[in-house]
Amino acid sequence: MTTPAFRPVSYSRTILTELMIPSYANFGGKIHGGILLSLMDKVAYACAAKHAGNYCVTVSVEGVHFLQPVEVQELVSLLASVNYVGNTSLMVGIKVIAENIKTGLVKHTNTSYFTMVAKGDDNKPTQVPGLILETPDDTRRFLEAIKRRELAQRYQSEFTEAKTTLAVEQELYKLQGERCKLAY
Template sequence: MVPKSRQESKITMTQIVLPYHANVAGNMHGGEVMKLMDSAAGVVAARHCLQNVVTASVTQLSFIEPIFVGDLVICNAELNYTGRTSMEVHVWVDAEDLTRGLIKHVSEGYFFMVALDRNGRPTEIPPLLIETEEQRNCADAAQRRIALMKQVKHTGPC
């Protein structure tokens, strides 16, 4: 398979936070943020492999700052690593206060996605073309996260 660059699948999605996205305090529900992040990761993964994809796991998901009703949520996602049938997508979220023009970093995480064939079985995907030292560092860090995730899976959480 021909390697593909990060740039070919990278995306930015935006959404205005409406009252039904928020709790009674006016903060966007964490689950709504996660849903947007998962959607962005899925689009990046599907664009890369041109297959159906599913989320296998999420690591290091953090909520850094609250997001409020009326904010513009800016969700960025790009591929860090590909294996034979799986890939890691880094997703980070900023929120813009449209009344003051301030942008803050609010959330980020790593989504491990698996490509599936028509029968729902994992299927081979194109490799990721590593073009810079920064991309190599991201791919190496992804491999360490994946190895740790597999270790925890086999030994248990405690």
Template structure:
């Protein structure tokens, strides 16, 4: 398969934080942010693979700063590395206070998406070509994150093995 540049699948979505999206503190629900991340990661992975994909795991999700009612959220995602059928997606969420124009990093996440064929089975994806310094850094460190995912999955499977359904 012909490799594809990160820029071919980079996805950016902008949304306004509204009262129904927030908790009693006036800050956005974490679950709302997670849903936005999952949606943007899915679009990114489908753009890269040029076929449907599904979420395999959310490997890390860090809530760094809150977003408040009236803030504008920008959700940006791009493919950092690929396996045979999987794609690691990095997602960054920033909030912007429209009055002050102050932009703040609110959330970061790594998501693993798997491309699927018409039968719902894993399907091969093309390699990714990092272009910017940030993309190259994330590409170079992807093997470490993949190993952590593998270890975490094994630990979880061991835990489940000790339980009866």
């Protein structure tokens, strides 16, 4: 089967729902963040692979914001959609909601963005279909993803440059008022 040149956002939109069980809880009795990250990675893969028509790997995770705790016995749903495509990469936006099945209370608990790269049969990056933006929200998400990429590239460039040119002695004044002390 030939992969089409473009696919609509709706084609690969994915929802993963799972009941939060006691073994997922941390010492504080809330669902461990690592459990949620693992579920986010699964739904990002499913969404990206469906759009790409190929195996995909996670290359970066941005903006993992834990907004509210998730409780044992809640149903967690992870809503994923392809927000952006490059040549071989896709950015998948994920919204996590938790529902208390007894009270019906639904809360937005997490948001995250996973960048995935499609791999061909030769295990090398392979081109992904373009994205058909079907709604104004799809267009907004695509534009926001472009901005996220620009900011990430600028941050990486500036951080790399700062690491190679930072004169520590000239920057020590920035430690004033911070909760640290030099031991050398």
